[in-house]
Structures are given as structure tokens and as C-alpha cells.
Amino acid sequence: MESKPQLNEWTDAKLATLTPEWEPNTVRARARLNSRSPMAMRPRRLRFAAALAAALVLVAMLPATRAVGQRIWDRLFLTGVTVVRVDPDALPWSLNIHIGQKSPVRAETARAAAQAAGFTPMFPQEFGQSPQLAVLGPITASVNLNARQLQEALDKAGASNVRARQEWDGVKLGIEVRPIVIAEYPGSTLMQMQPLTLDAPAGFAMSEFVEVAFRILGLGAGEASQMARQFAEHPTWFLGVPQEDAVQMREVRLDSGPAMLLEDFKEDGGKERTTLIWSIKDRTLILSGDMTPDRAVAIANSVR
């Protein structure tokens, strides 16, 4: 059993990692305070943290139809986005994420961004100014499966008639996100990335695994089976948005095809931000900011 001083020391060390390495800017804070008045509170500056208000979690699964026995690994390109109102926290695993660089790297020009990202970024023509550019990634992530935990999660979800295969124990699924180009405009941000890739051991029973995952997430047998079939036919990212989150979602049409529009609301009911996610042939784009849905669609349609 650990002594109190040891516990103190351990806790102190953990919390000491949170010590800020930056100095607060008093001048800026004073200016912010001075700019406020009781009659006209300025809206808060858009935060990048919430810019993807209804954004992305990967519940990535590989369909069995893609498994090719001759290869040690199968690699799948996820070229679209499917939004599902489920709570991905119910999944009994966490992603181990590794970032190739510790922070986004500024790019002075579009050419520099293209060189860093490995693809040519596209930009909206609606804005009359150049964006601030940065490139993040590549990012790799992996998930290690645990058969016992999967079964426990199934039981907890009330899907006790479904079994998690024992041979899934220890299986590792790998995900790779190639560099992401971030273009920041006043009030909005456009991010774009090439398709994610997903690696899984050859022969992995993916369709079955997809069903299991969605049963854990609370879908009924029919829905889970449908999601598995859909994924087998057209593998996409799955974005899980919990039911309790104040996000309204609907599909909208862009000139290039369908897009998912997400409107995020604050706890007081006010609108927080709009996010538009769409995919074209070689990339997925995410536009987010303080804008109306119509404005978001207009901006997205102007991306060239």
C-alpha cells in the first residue's frame, strides 16, 4: 500500500505537468474587458477547440469482403463520412494516438502548405483574403481489441445474444491520417485531408465486428446489420454524436454532392457554430465557424 507522502509526490508530479508554459497577456485581457459593456456583450471569439462542434471520432471498421488472405495486412481508404447518433464512449477501447509533429506548422503560402501536406489544398473563393495556413500531421492511431471487454460491453448494452470472438483478443487496428491543411479565415476555418487509411489483419471478420461494435453502441440487431452492410459497400468514417449533445444535423446539397450540416448549440440555447462536412473524390473537407447554414453552403460551393 502506498504511503501518504508517496501519494502526495505522485499526484503533485502528475498535476505539475499542467503548469502553463505561457504568460498571460494582461494588456490584451484589459482591452477585452474594456471593450465589454452591459448593453452589448461581444460574442466570444470562435474557438478552434469547438470549431468541429459535431466533429469526428473514428469508429473504424474494415469489411470482411476486403480481406485478402494472401496479405498480412489489409489497407482500406475511408473516403466519406457517416454521422451516427451514438455515444462512442461506450466502445471498450481507446485510441492510442501518435502525432508526427507536436503542433501544426504554419505555412506561409499555399504552395508551402501543399508541399508539407502532399496534396494541393483548395480554398473558398467567397473570402476576399488569403487565409492563415497551417499543416498538421501525419497522425497515426491504433486500437487494441480485448475480447473480454467487448463481451462485457455487449452484455452491458443488452446484446447478450451476440458473442465477441475470442480470436479478436489482441487484434490491433491501425489508422493513419495524412497531413491536414488548416486554413483560417476571420470567423471560420476550413480543414481538408486526404482519405484516412485503416489497417487490419488479413482475414479479420470485419462485418461481424462492425455489427458487434454497433450493438455495443446501442443499435438494434437490424440497424447494426445494416450499418455493417453499408460499411462493406462504402467504407467511411463513422462520426458518433451522442444523443444528449445539443447538435442538430441534416443533410444538405452542395454543387459537388451531399454534405452533412451540423449546428451546435450552447447550453443557454444560443447558436454556437455551424459545421459542414463533405467529401469529394480525393479529400474530406470540414468548414466550421460562426455562420448561417446558407452562408456555410455558399462558402463550400465556392471551394476550388
Added chain:
Amino acid sequence: MNASSQVITPDHPVEDTAMEFETIFDAHYVRVARVIGRIVHDPARAEELAVDVFWKLWRSSTGSGENVGAWLSRAAVRAGLDELRKQARRAKYERFVGWLLEPRTPEALHIATEEQLRVRSILALLTSRDAEMLVLRSDGLTYQELAQALGLNPASIGTLLSRAQDSFRKEYTKRYGI
């Protein structure tokens, strides 16, 4: 906490209150922003929240009649933890890409280390009081200051802090191992 003995009183003339507010701001802003910055890793957001805390102090009489340093400590840590929990809720669906993209402003091009993310994720899980105690203690508050900030009996701080540390350790070990 040199200015912890300052008190905002509700019956001061406006000019005096304004001057006093300036003094309080000068004395406490950096500390408040850094307390929030321990919890919210985006410096720009931490500064915004710190300004919100002072704005709340200015607009309301919430801090009146009590130790303003203690009030600010409590308000700061709560603002930070509220934000952290919001982020944790969002992280349910944006953890794969969202948080990675969070650092956008020049200040925010600082990215949290894996260990920071872990510690923050555990803070978001703890009870409010446990998390508040741990954060404020790590910011250097004494037991007496902790008691003032959180409205607790000074004699119970040692026990409560130990329990908070224990809870933190258990949750951390459960999730991440030693």
C-alpha cells in the same frame, strides 16, 4: 496571494469600485489565467475565460463581502473545469481529429502532451470538489487558502485533499496504469 485580503464592498462609490477593480485585476489576472490554463490547454481560451471571470466579478456583487482572492480562485477553477467537462463531452465525438485540430491561434499552436491530456481527462471525471482542490493545491494555495476558496473547514482540508489525491490516483491507474 498578496492581494487576497482585498474585499469588494457593495456600497463603494462607482469610481472607487472601478479603481479597486483595477487594482484587483492587476493583482490577480495573471494568477487567474494561469489557474485556468492548468485545466484548459489552449492559452487563448484560458485567457478568455479569465476575462469572463473578471467580467462576472465586475458585473455582479458575487464577490462582495468576501475575500476576493478566494472568490477568484474558486471562480477560476470552476470556469476551467466547466470548460474541461464541455471539452470532454465534445471529445466523445471529436477526440480523433477535433482535439488535434484545436490549436489554431498562434498561442494555441502549443499542443498538449499525452500526459497532460491524461491528467486533464481524469480531472474531468472527478467530483468538482476533488478536482478543484487538486488544481488549486497544485497552483500553490495553502490549506488555509484552499479552505477559503472552496468554503471548507480548514481542519478538514488535509483529509479531503488526501481523498482527492486517492481518487485521482485510482482513476488514473484504472485508465492508464501506473
